[in-house]
Amino acid sequence: MACGKSTVGKELALRLELPYIDTDELIVSKSGMSIPDIFVHEGEAVFREYEKNTVHYISCLPPHVISSGAGMLCTKENAVLLKNNAIIIYIYRDFPTIFNIISNDKNRPMAYGKDYNEIKKLYDFRAQKYIAHSNFMVENLNTVKTCTESIVLKLFNFYGNTD
Numbered sequence: 001m002a003c004g005k006s007t008v009g010k011e012l013a014l015r016l017e018l019p020y021i022d023t024d025e026l027i028v029s030k031s032g033m034s035i036p037d038i039f040v041h042e043g044e045a046v047f048r049e050y051e052k053n054t055v056h057y058i059s060c061l062p063p064h065v066i067s068s069g070a071g072m073l074c075t076k077e078n079a080v081l082l083k084n085n086a087i088i089i090y091i092y093r094d095f096p097t098i099f100n101i102i103s104n105d106k107n108r109p110m111a112y113g114k115d116y117n118e119i120k121k122l123y124d125f126r127a128q129k130y131i132a133h134s135n136f137m138v139e140n141l142n143t144v145k146t147c148t149e150s151i152v153l154k155l156f157n158f159y160g161n162t163d
């Protein structure tokens with residue numbers, strides 16, 4: 001949450017001239033509900049089912065830049081499918097910055113209403129998953145452009161020439 005997946009993902013897609021998808025936007029458009037409404041009216045378990053369906057859909061697409069929600073890799077089935085079909089990039093951002101953004105954001109129901117320690121626990125737990133499942137990590141501690149360019153550089157090393 002709030003490490004910059006959606007923001008940097010969009011910028012990366014422009015930079016690489018690839019189409020862009022945000023899995024949360026897909027879920028919203030397919031379900032016809034906002035993310036907080038899904039959590040309130042249907043519950044987290046249903047949201048995770050929507051996430052799984054989305055992963056099956058995006059796994060069959062030609063190359064895209066895809067931003068996911070922060071809980072995506074916590075479902076093993078998603079992690080396996082994505083590992084087989086995608087390059088997974090862990091975007092690291094420091095917790096105090098993230099906490100400032102999400103602590104009062106009604107649009108992020110996994111954090112809304114929780115205190116600093118609860119959210120930090122989730123952040124630390126998920127960091128282990130991201131480390132385990134990602135192909136590489138980049139820091140988002142400067143501008144969006146800086147983060148995007150460090151992804152391009154790491155993709156270059158990973159894949160060869162990206163131009």
Ligand SMILES: Nc1ncnc2c1ncn2[C@@H]1O[C@H](COP(=O)(O)OP(=O)(O)O)[C@@H](O)[C@H]1O
Pocket residue numbers: 001002003004005006007008067101140141142143144145147
């Ligand atoms: N490098 C950055 N510099 C300044 N603001 C940023 C940066 N990266 C992300 N943001 C801002 O942080 C907030 C959370 O980013 P977002 O892309 O929604 O994260 P995520 O999709 O990982 O939850 C947004 O308001 C976004 O504009």
Ligand SMILES: O=C(O)C1=C[C@@H](OP(=O)(O)O)[C@@H](O)[C@H](O)C1
Pocket residue numbers: 001002005006024035068069070071072107108109110
């Ligand atoms: O932390 C989570 O489990 C979630 C993060 C959200 O995406 P962002 O990471 O873009 O906030 C969104 O998928 C949903 O609210 C659940």
Ligand SMILES: [Mg+2]
Pocket residue numbers: 005006007024067068069
């Ligand atoms: Mg997002």
